[in-house]
Amino acid sequence: MKHYKSGALLIIFTLVFALLGLTQFIHIDFTEPNLTIDYMPCLASLCLIIVAVWSCFAAVRFKHVLIIQVLTLLASYFLLKSAEHEASNIIQFWLVTISLILSANLCLKYFVEQPDVAVSQLIIAALFGFWCLYLWQLIVTVLQVPQVLLPTPVAIGHALITNTVMLWGDFVQTVIKSVVIGYLLGNGLGILSAIVIERSSFLRRGFLPLANLTSTVPLVGVAPIAVMWFGFDWPSKAAVIVLVTYFPALVSALAGLQSTNKLEQELMHSYAASYWFTLKCLRLPAAMPFIFNALKVNSALALITAIVAEYFGSPTQGLGFRISVEAARMHMPIVWSAIVVASVAGSLLYALLVYLERRVTFWHPAIRKA
Amino acid sequence: MDKVTLQLKWVPQAQFAGYYVAKEKGFYKDHGVDVTIKPGGTDISPVQVIAGHSADVIVDWMPDALAARESGVPLVNIAQIYNRSGMMLTCKKSSGIKTPSDLKGKTLGVWYGGNEYPFFNWMAKLHLTPGKDIHILKQGFNVDPLLNGQADCISAMNYNEYWQLIDAGMKKDQLISFPYEDEGVSTLEDGLYVLSPNLKNPAFVAKMAKFLAGTFEGWNYAVKHPKEAAKIVVAQDMSGAATLRVQTRQMENVAKLITYANTDKMGYLEPDAYHRTIKMLLNSGQQTVIKKDPGDSAMTHVVWELAMKK
Amino acid sequence: MNISLSLARRHSIPMGVVLVVFIVLWYALAIAMNASGVIARVLPSDWSWQDLLAATWNMSRPVLPTPHQIIIDVYNSITQWPVSSPRNLLYHAWVTASAALTGFAMGTVLGIVLAIIIVHSKMLDRALLPWIVASQTIPVLAIAPIVLVILGSLNITGLFPKAVIAMYLCFFPITIAMVQGLRSPDKMQMELFYTYGVTNLDTLKMLRFPSALPFLFPACRVAIAAGLVGTMVAELPTGAQAGLGARLLVGSYYGNTLMIWSALVVASLLGLFLTGVVSVIEYWVMRNRRIA
Amino acid sequence: MNQLFQVLTSESVAELEPEAQSQQPSRPVVSTEKLNVIYPSADQPVHALADVDLLIRKGEFVSLIGPSGCGKTTLLRVIADLEPITSGNVLVNDMTPSEARQERAYGYVFQAATLLMWRTVLANVMLPLVIQQRPEQEAQRIAREQLAKVGLSGFEDKYPWQLSGGMQQRVSIARALGFEPKILMMDEPFGALDEITRNNLNQQLQQLWREQQRTVVFVTHSISEAVYLSTKIVVMSPRPGRIVEVIDSPLPRERTAAIRDSDEFIQLTQRVRDALSEGHHEH
């Protein structure tokens, strides 16, 4: 009975809204004997009603959740189809939409209760993203938002497919050249400096407060200057990225190197271990969680910085270039497809780092627990 | 009093002096309109603004406006302020460029953001393929690439960037410029555009006519009194970067582009110029600006005629 | 207070040395970077090296301005114009700060609310968190004009759209830190409250939130700095309206490097000031907690 | 009316004469029947408690003792509704543990003091009272009283980190006593302290318990602690966790420091040790 309780309210609301929506789509015109029906929304509400009724009885099994999910998807398809023609009966339309959202929510809830965490985590995030995109599509179509303001996800997807070659070139220019090089250099230098500075308390005391101060400086502001100094191609972007990522890497790595507790240091001291051995076997491993934190923060920062820097001057390629140029040409789907490329690249980099972090700092309590 | 919102394309500068003058000197009020002037910026597209119904009328360049039409924003030109184009390519003489054919193998700074179409048209005419024969940079809206030796030529407006180079210490004889007007690739610059569905509404047309009348009066005044116009513009600049000397000079140069000022053809869009621009955009090299000839649908004289009657 | 004083004393000499080295390097770099431009455009044909030094350090359109030029420029702009004038950098700092603070306030509220929701709902924890992370990989500068136009079409203009961009950057560190913080009470503390038979709200109020405070404040410092960047980025596309971002852009537009650097310096000072304010609030709120 | 009177007198008699009470069994507070707790696990489920039958009466001081991992903590947590049971029955005051928890029947003292760093000592002790929405004034009064009882008057406005470990633990005891829970549960409350402080606290706890007539369930590793404090010692053994022996203490309710040297004490200690090692060798 537990699964029933958790979604009971949702199920009831789904049913009520779907029923309300359904009845309203059948217009009975008393002056004329024949009745007209908006078929698509009717089918949508029917699907939703089935979902709601089924949910009352279905156990939390993968099979059942799948069936419910498929029905909900069907409903969403019908709804979108009717929106494309015209949403004649706007209030009823939104009633069905709300019940659709509720049953989508229901599906997600069921997935959460799945025992296999790793799989359900992926499915839930993906489904949630899907529903957000769906609602975006729906709202933009129904409210007839001009394409130059906000394109639909379908248009963006289309632009993504038709401009693959161009976007690939931009990706190479921005991500492979500017970001990867700047990111590796910035973080590498930051970590190396941390190791150097850590040895000298004088440098540590002199540098650390200043390095900390830089976190309050809007460093992207140097982008126009970097373009002036390092030219229009990727070196200027890489330079800004180095600057932006250097200090967080330095500060975190330093904190990490100093995070070993006194006992561990004294243990090494009592063994008369050399500095390099202590660094290799104690300080660096202990610093890894901190370093990975900086790497993760920096990954998003590097990408955004590269794109900002391209606004101030670039060769005729690059994601930032594409976004600004196509925005001016009012090709918003292309703009958004470039944004998609950028954030997919960023998310993948982030995911890669999370994966590496799990491998490298497997011993850390926060990761052990998960 | 009718309310009108005008979206400019760029930061407050003498390029837009006429509108500011009309507002400050009360010409708009005299004609019974209350005008709000929204300054623009690098990435504020007036087209987006008007599509989002945040402006009634925008200042735009014709290539940009026609491209927007194809993206589904039905812009129509109701008046053309600038009869001549101020855009040009300015090169360092030391790079050895004397004629357009010398551009081969050089690095050229180009303004994007809707301003790149005439350039590509020109290159197509010269049979220079971007990326192969010439190297192109997306130039920011400043002249540093030329000063720092990063480009051999840069895009410049003859009323603005050219003088920035001079202010930076370059001598006139160190520079050579190729005005697009002379190269036969000029397109129509600052014009006033509205959404065509609005024109079906007579009240809107009347309102716009009043607005045009005020605008023309403002421009006529600005052309005659460049110093005063510059003062008004500087007062409008919230960034505190505009200076009187620069803006006065810009106003004087802008005046040369408005050849119809203080005539009864002020603001009149010559159909010939309109069609010439369209023809150029239809075959501007690899960069397709517009694919379909809009015919006469992107222009109207209705509002202008109504304005001139007053 | 005593501790921070002795801390300052311990740090002042090393910091001073590092700063001096930094400034010397700066001046040296200024010579190197400005020399070619100076030789080409400023100096007469027969120049000595003293002329070169003087010229490179006082160039009017330098590639790299020197510290004293920047300081003088900032000082002049602050002292020679009334605070309400667009030529006074304090005016621009205020414009930026007000949007950044509004955005920061909205971002903090949003961040905390999101964190509370995530901590209490297993579903949203899994559904929302990955997308919150992904949202931060969307380039702000790209969406800033879009946001400005969309909000503009809803008749929302002025400070608020900038604040929305700032909020977009602010809420993330706060959400992440608060999720961590709200989960930081150890199992025993949670069980203690459980044995009292308490509601979720009470646990939130009396246990989770106070435990999250040490996480919240550092995140606030990060967030307010991010909010400042967000506001400045939002000011770029709007061009020549007021604000430090606009100064940056206009400086770039007029090729006025000094203007860019001054804006950057004032932005840094503003960032310092704002994080300082957060730190003071933190000190005040946390004065009764153990100093780690 | 007559009945009521009888009840009243019998209760007050019990309070006045603790000796009498230990003879005549008072009503059960906790009773478990065939209690099983199995922790599911990837490789092999852990049988933490197997067929545990336990009866705790009102006013008893029950110690759970046994080697590491024998399920002492688990048993305590089951009673306090912190752990679900796999099979069997648990009744607390004739309710389920969950209901008893909702009725705020438990005061739980953990191994560490679990004080809230941001609250003063007084505010910490007031915490459960505030949650029960007692009036501020009353809560303060009770908290001060309890603090006085554990010898911490004058420390009300200090913060937990300004106290030593032993003092912190006393604060947490005061907190658990303050809202007069029907059952006081303590899981190795003195595990982290040194012997001398520990003996001190044992003595104070003994006194408090005697004065206030609470039912206490107490987990410890220390045989002498268990013997010194308890009226009933439950010896457990691991894998699977079960009760080996329940030893009723022959010692008087009131225990002085001197009692540690008495023969009875030493005998009882030995008996507990035997029971323990028996459980240890069994498997």
Place this chain on the structure above:
Amino acid sequence: MNQLFQVLTSESVAELEPEAQSQQPSRPVVSTEKLNVIYPSADQPVHALADVDLLIRKGEFVSLIGPSGCGKTTLLRVIADLEPITSGNVLVNDMTPSEARQERAYGYVFQAATLLMWRTVLANVMLPLVIQQRPEQEAQRIAREQLAKVGLSGFEDKYPWQLSGGMQQRVSIARALGFEPKILMMDEPFGALDEITRNNLNQQLQQLWREQQRTVVFVTHSISEAVYLSTKIVVMSPRPGRIVEVIDSPLPRERTAAIRDSDEFIQLTQRVRDALSEGHHEH
């Protein structure tokens, strides 16, 4: 030649006949003379050790016992060159502590196990051997041997956090023993464990010490632990930290579990307790 022979035989005799050794004093390993340690402090310096004179001979098992804050840890740390001294003299094997440390004379076992979480149990035990640049093969062999001795064979490839607290502490003991330090220093190594595991480990430690003939300096809070393990018990008292009494144990070197019930054991326990409370009341 003759001399050398004599030395060799006398050493081997000592090893074969532990009894004989305890009679005939072997050479001093640690000696302190008028040792003072004062911790500077903002308000008032803490006199952690005052005029401590201590002699530890080869093969002895010395326990330091005393109330919290009496300077046990400080004394241990001074010997191990972890703390600078304010005045006085310390000699370890006729060297300064720092030289002795460079010669890797110390194995130090802290209260917490201090294992590196990112190394397997085996790699943790190999750590000091790797530092001494022993060949990989040999280091592995020794580590496995030591792990077997503390009863952890089969756990070589586990990570520290996969073991219980007691097992972790045993790993850290194996680590300290592995590189055959001349002196084994242990600061409350069993403080975190329960009585039964603790007794077990005590027994194992006793056995190891007997077999390997190490010199051990051991800090503890538990009187019975000190009595059970030591050949010499150093009772300390605080403010300022100093030695109250040094008690030589009359118990035989080999100690079984049964010894805990012997009269000698109980007497010795009482003696230590008296010494302790004397130190406690003195100030």
